[in-house]
Amino acid sequence: MTERKIRVLIAKPGLDGHDRGAKVVARALRDDGMEVIYTGLRQTPEMIAEAALQEDVDAVGLSILSGAHNALVPKIVDNIRANGQTDVVIFLGGIIPEDDIPALLEKGVFKIYGPGTDTRQVCSDIRSAVKTKAQA
Amino acid sequence: MSSELIHSLRKGNRLALSRVLSQVEDGTKASQAILEKLFRATGSAHKIGITGPPGSGKSTLVNGLARELRRREPQLKVAIIAVDPSSPFTGGAILGDRVRMLDLQGDNQIFIRSMASRGALGGLAEQTEGLSQVFDAAGYGFILIETVGAGQSEVDVVNLAHTTIVVDTPGMGDDIQSIKAGILEIADILVVNKADRPGADQSAAHLRNMVEMGYAADYSAGKHLLSGSLSASTGVVTPAGWIPPVLKTIASEFQGISELSDAVLAHAAYLRQSGQWHAKDEAAIRANIRRLVTAELIGEFRQTVPAELMEALVIKVQQRELAPNEAVRELLAYNRINSLKSSE
Numbered sequence A: 001m002t003e004r005k006i007r008v009l010i011a012k013p014g015l016d017g018h019d020r021g022a023k024v025v026a027r028a029l030r031d032d033g034m035e036v037i038y039t040g041l042r043q044t045p046e047m048i049a050e051a052a053l054q055e056d057v058d059a060v061g062l063s064i065l066s067g068a069h070n071a072l073v074p075k076i077v078d079n080i081r082a083n084g085q086t087d088v089v090i091f092l093g094g095i096i097p098e099d100d101i102p103a104l105l106e107k108g109v110f111k112i113y114g115p116g117t118d119t120r121q122v123c124s125d126i127r128s129a130v131k132t133k134a135q136a
Numbered sequence B: 001m002s003s004e005l006i007h008s009l010r011k012g013n014r015l016a017l018s019r020v021l022s023q024v025e026d027g028t029k030a031s032q033a034i035l036e037k038l039f040r041a042t043g044s045a046h047k048i049g050i051t052g053p054p055g056s057g058k059s060t061l062v063n064g065l066a067r068e069l070r071r072r073e074p075q076l077k078v079a080i081i082a083v084d085p086s087s088p089f090t091g092g093a094i095l096g097d098r099v100r101m102l103d104l105q106g107d108n109q110i111f112i113r114s115m116a117s118r119g120a121l122g123g124l125a126e127q128t129e130g131l132s133q134v135f136d137a138a139g140y141g142f143i144l145i146e147t148v149g150a151g152q153s154e155v156d157v158v159n160l161a162h163t164t165i166v167v168d169t170p171g172m173g174d175d176i177q178s179i180k181a182g183i184l185e186i187a188d189i190l191v192v193n194k195a196d197r198p199g200a201d202q203s204a205a206h207l208r209n210m211v212e213m214g215y216a217a218d219y220s221a222g223k224h225l226l227s228g229s230l231s232a233s234t235g236v237v238t239p240a241g242w243i244p245p246v247l248k249t250i251a252s253e254f255q256g257i258s259e260l261s262d263a264v265l266a267h268a269a270y271l272r273q274s275g276q277w278h279a280k281d282e283a284a285i286r287a288n289i290r291r292l293v294t295a296e297l298i299g300e301f302r303q304t305v306p307a308e309l310m311e312a313l314v315i316k317v318q319q320r321e322l323a324p325n326e327a328v329r330e331l332l333a334y335n336r337i338n339s340l341k342s343s344e
């Protein structure tokens, strides 16, 4: 049998209008053989959780440049978990100050990627995290 | 576990629905049993296919149509299956149709599922039919299916949908129609989207012309009796059957969506009254069974016949000791004997 396809939602919460980073990650994941659902700009936490539910994704990648991560990310995590998707891997990309990182990880964010991250690293992280959860 | 999932799905649990869709899409062992159970509860959904070249506005039209259908028939839930191509090199895919469907987000009676083609040709994925059965059994009254949109041989959708909408845009070259004659024949409704662009009237007139020519040919062959005006905005029902209307829309502005919905609902009514609904269902079932048999036989062949035998025969054929057909006979003979053994 061929291996199950990994499905990843890439979403852009908040109001900033830049999705270049999100698109770069989306392409990298695709080139790594994953199926990437891209939802576009200005998504509310409810919209992101709803899309994750309908698409039954293994992972959700959030790209936040606006600085609103402390407000948005906990809401998104809670909404996704409240829908019953308790094992979805949630990762974050963008400009996140060092000081904010521990609380976000505490909240259940799997990894946080700053500018200049090697996308190959992201791909292999997601792959192994999804694999671990599937075996759990 | 799967009977619990089915139970929750039938009760309207959307996470259960979503998980069943994944099982079916991945073609897991469990999914066969799930589909067998669910199939008995299918048969009431109106399945609507939307096909046309990339960028013609299919997703945007689906967004408008879903919203309008929900307004017209508030008691019916709407499912959307949006198929995009997988990369032939990596097997990955970027599925971006949801970007055009943001208006539907607030309505929990609408369920959008993106699907990668996973190497299937013909505009759909291997399991698009399976997914539509799951939605049907889950009580979705309308199922909108957006095809890949490679433009060429997207005809699989007619085997699945009751109503096929073919989308084109103006000015994609006046003489070289972006819609090929073959794809025109599958249309129950033709849409010239982006009617805000120059040339929309010419494109619509051109398509109408092609429709008329198609039906005139039938007429001269003595098959049908033609009457009624082809310029009518909803489809025209003549003794010859349904004649596809040609509609102009500006999907991004919700213009023409009401007329498109009229045509979609009129087509469903026509299918039911004429007995075509039943005939289409039968044709879809026949095509599906054929497809499943083919897949099953190929699967059995792959399991039974070792790669070494195949390789050995390839070498013999290359050395011109055997013709390809002789190799095939040998492979099939091997399969016949050994697949019986393994199933005993």
Ligand SMILES: Nc1nc2c(ncn2[C@@H]2O[C@H](COP(=O)(O)OP(=O)(O)O)[C@@H](O)[C@H]2O)c(=O)[nH]1
Pocket: B052, B053, B054, B055, B056, B057, B058, B059, B060, B061, B100, B149, B193, B194, B195, B196, B197, B249, B250, B251, B252, B253
């Ligand atoms: N000018 C114009 N643009 C449109 C119209 N409908 C859709 N679009 C745009 O055309 C592009 C492709 O639309 P999309 O729905 O993704 O096409 P698809 O690839 O066929 O699904 C998007 O940028 C839409 O906003 C229309 O009626 N007029």
Ligand SMILES: [Mg+2]
Pocket: B058, B059, B060, B096, B097, B146
């Ligand atoms: Mg599309």
